[in-house]
Amino acid sequence: MGRWQPDAQVRLQEAALALYGERGYEETTVAEIAERAGLTKRTFFRYFTDKREVLFRGSELLEQQMVAAIEAAPASASALGLIGAALDAAAIRFEEVREFAGPRHRIIASSHELQERELIKAASLAAAMAGALRARGLGDTTAALAARTGTTIMHVAFEQWVEDPDQTPFQRIARDVLAQLREIASTG
Amino acid sequence: MGRWQPDAQVRLQEAALALYGERGYEETTVAEIAERAGLTKRTFFRYFTDKREVLFRGSELLEQQMVAAIEAAPASASALGLIGAALDAAAIRFEEVREFAGPRHRIIASSHELQERELIKAASLAAAMAGALRARGLGDTTAALAARTGTTIMHVAFEQWVEDPDQTPFQRIARDVLAQLREIASTG
């Protein structure tokens, strides 16, 4: 056994999630999180750039998987078809973490600061997807629109999914939302 | 002449915009902004809740006008027709402040923190528009989708408008973007 307990980063994450849930995000101090994990404030900031980021580990993975899905889609796919493929990839990821999604979502919903961070993660995701769409030959405006529309659908579907007592699969909800968007755009 | 110089809030805004532009947002201190305006740090925080907010006065007005446009649209309007009406209202506002839009946009683009703030303003705007759409009888999901799509179009159009050397009117750009979105949704 080494000098240090292993998994310091994971311990910090668990401590933060627990404390944010118990006392609330604003009322929790970084020093308290660190103490609960058996570490110090200074070490917390070696693992996470700030107090918010501890809730967002894994967002790069989601981004990678959605981009990969766009890259792997058949050449015949339309813009919305590519978005659908990306949403299918997101569905897999969300189902994997369903257990933590609810508590985490409630914490984020309780804090303005955390919502800001979530929104910029979505913007980063949209930018990455737009890049992948341009790489497939879509025009700049089309790529930007399709990518942002993808994150819009993802968020609207996510909010229904995370609160759904029937635990309907994310994929089904996202497809319904996508279909509704199509209808909105084709009507009038 | 009164004991205090008038327009303290405006002076703070001007000082902040100038300093953020000259030295950069992160390198500027609230105390410096206040000093330039002939005030103190404490007074800055009486007018603005934080260092970011000083760049976002007027966002409530934009929100009000876009919501009002939705409420005032003819009863026959479709969901995207209502979004178009809101975008027309935004166009008027943007043209009014075109002079400041470029510098302000560059400052925001230079800072992660400011982008976060801008994104949550957009989210607030989308929530307000969704409420107005529901009040006109649209379903929850449709309202949420249409409202967020509206802010998406607004942002994509804004980025083209603010950098456009030809000074094409925002309204024309937004209509083109909206048309492109329709095409994306109807293809494939």
Next chain:
DNA sequence: ACGCTGATGTCACCTGGTGCCATCACCTTA
């Protein structure tokens, strides 16, 4: 002359976040 009001200043304080250096178990190498 008196007291009220409201914008501002002053001061003390907390917390997020960072730079710098010390510590110390483990590993390598001679």
Next chain:
DNA sequence: TAAGGTGATGGCACCAGGTGACATCAGCGT
């Protein structure tokens, strides 16, 4: 086995954003 390097961590000082409590003081009405 002893010497020295390595890497995760602790400790400390410090800065800036942000807030609460209280003092100040011109103008106003009475």
